[in-house]
Amino acid sequence: MTTPITLSAPEYTDADFRRLQAIAQEQAGICLPDTKKALVYARVSRRVRELQMASFSDYLAFTTSPSGTVEMEKLICSITTNVTGFFRERNHFDHLRTEVMPSLIPVLRQGKKTRIWSAACSTGQEPWSIAMTVAGSFPEIGNYDFRILATDINSEVVARAAGGIYGRDELEGIPERERGLYLEDDGAGSLSFSVSLRKLPSFKVLNLNAPWPFRGSFSVIFCRNVVIYFDDETREALWARLSERLEPGGFLYVGHSERVANATQCGLVNIAPTIYRKEG
């Protein structure tokens, strides 16, 4: 049964948008510029209608009430932008394959724990591309102490990512060789990542701008195309925290339009466009 949707447009005022801007900032560190007022209406009004509420004001009162915790999660999901793609910004995957894997493989063979973090994984194309890259360099990697941690604040995209199932029309960017090696036809028009590849990533909901409930460090961190939604202060604080979690000599990959303004203070050296190496 589908949820009935009220037909009239819910009331949406400047004050509602300001409240949404404050919520996005407080809950996720996301800056919603004034130019996004209409976009936010388009994304959030669906929920307001589904809940049969007449106004954003009612919706926000509910969302911020003690019984609105689940709805707050849905609100955050609706305001995130999740554009991604397999092997997006290919230079990072080339660097991982040619510069990182040759030194990681002997370390793994010695039995050392090794981790890569996809820190805003969206619907999973990024961590699955990492998995295909490392497995391409070292097919037995699943037998070693290696994992990809894939996280995102949006619980809906994390669930999709963890499923590891994509339609034929979503596979753009995956070379034929990798399609043949790692994707299996599920007989229902979709393709599913193979059992051997599924050992590598683990998926979790995580807000980058809140405390991280795990210890440990990473050889490589992908944090791409997410800080564009944050203000300068939030960005710099995040770069510093990510750098603390990088092993000496580890690598941070950032999005094509991003840079680490406080790289020196973070102990990071910019070795190529959008690639940083932790000193040491």
Ligand SMILES: C[S@@+](CC[C@H](N)C(=O)[O-])C[C@H]1O[C@@H](n2cnc3c(N)ncnc32)[C@H](O)[C@@H]1O
């Ligand atoms: C444009 S996508 C980028 C996906 C992928 N990294 C890439 O480059 O293709 C941005 C992702 O950042 C996530 N995001 C936004 N704010 C976040 C936060 N505070 N903590 C964690 N993830 C966040 C969004 O949910 C979205 O999936």
